[in-house]
Amino acid sequence: MLIKGTKLPFKAVRGMKDILPEEIDVWNHLERLARQVFQAYHYREIRTPIVEETEPELFVRGVGETSDIVSKQMYAFPDRKGRSLALRPEGTAPVIRAYLEHGLDRQGSLLKLFYLGPFFRSERPQAGRGREFHQIGAEAIGSENPALDAEVIALAIHLLKAFGLEGLKTNLNSIGCPSCQPDYRKVLIKYLRSKSDSLCSDCRDRTERNPLRVLDCKREKCRPLIEKAPSISGYLCPACAEHFQRVQTHLDDLGVEYSLDPYLVRGLDYYTRTAFEIAYEHLGAQNAVAAGGRFDGLIEELGGVSTPAVGFALGMERVILAKGKELEMPTCRISVYLAPQGEEAGRETVKLLQRLRGEGIDSDMDYQGRSLKSQLRLANRLQAKYVVIISEKETVILKDMQSGEQEEMEQGLVVKKIKEKLS
């Protein structure tokens, strides 16, 4: 409790949240499920530092200089020697950095990695979007086989289903490659400029800055124009078109349901060809719960030998938000609670408690010298299975909190008895 008359001296940083004991079971549960699923798909975990140096421009070159993430959302700061550091705003660039730094490309053919942890972007907080947020992601590096695109998409969906999410919608598109996207881009810009008067002000801006982004403008005003806009699908080069077709065939073979969405665009510059997004309808404005795609140019951009790769990331907070109260886990339980009565009994209780714990039985005791009544009340709230009442006598009382039955026994026997009952 705070001293009377004072207000909170410290607060969590804006947009960053404490995960409290009552919430942590959900997180651990999801992470445990995720690890199982990744194991089934043969992805191995990698953990990269939360901080990266910005000087060789890892994020600028990876994510894109003009992207909002780099241009205005990155937490960057100098360290003691004046080097510029940044809290990682996304996971792919650091994973590729580690991949190149440790020569993981020389250890085998295809490398499949997953990661989970916090990321940071200095955006305005909103439902499903914090300044610190947690992602689970995967990257499959070293093949342009469309079957791998399909695997990654299937993996993302598999994870979300394992988390218990229903009613997901998967959208798919191909945004081409460096040999065809620029041509489309020119055509699109030309079209958009011709309609510039009818577009919203944001879209006029986007036309010059990031024309593909105009395609997923939500404004009523822009919709009809967008629907008449040239579609990327007509401009894909033969190689991209075939790749996209084969991704779809594989998804069909896998029984994955998806919709083609020619307006789907990714915000990060490194994406090529396959782009996908998995949305949960009732989430509010931020309804993409997972998204990803292919990034065949990133590794070369970061100084490696040109290597194709696909991946995705999934937002933990959004998953938890989507699950809402459905996901509530059983609250904290304890097997045995010890209720000492009086000072002398306290010493015996501490010893008994240690013996129980030595046997691996989760147990606790009252340390506050409270009345038996309030100790039992607490034990009840903790959903204790058994309570041991210890008085100054030789014998103790073992009470079954569910049935209410209790029996008196020698103190030496109680640990053995509890072990029997719990097994």
Place this chain on the structure above:
RNA sequence: GUGGGCGUAGCUCAGGUGGUUAGAGCACCAGGUUGUGGCCCUGGUGGCCGCGGGUUCGAAUCCCGUCGCUCACCCCA
């Protein structure tokens, strides 16, 4: 960065047009029950009414500012 909504007890929220000691439910503590939980009953702890200024005889209430939270835009998982 831009716009809307909201800041009253640990939590969820009441408190018409300003008017005495600011309320309820939940939670917490104690008692009813000569150390025995849940249900019920009774009582109790807990509030600079976000902060600062203004209007007024008088402000939780009206006005301005500020900070915080929240939703949305932008952008993104």
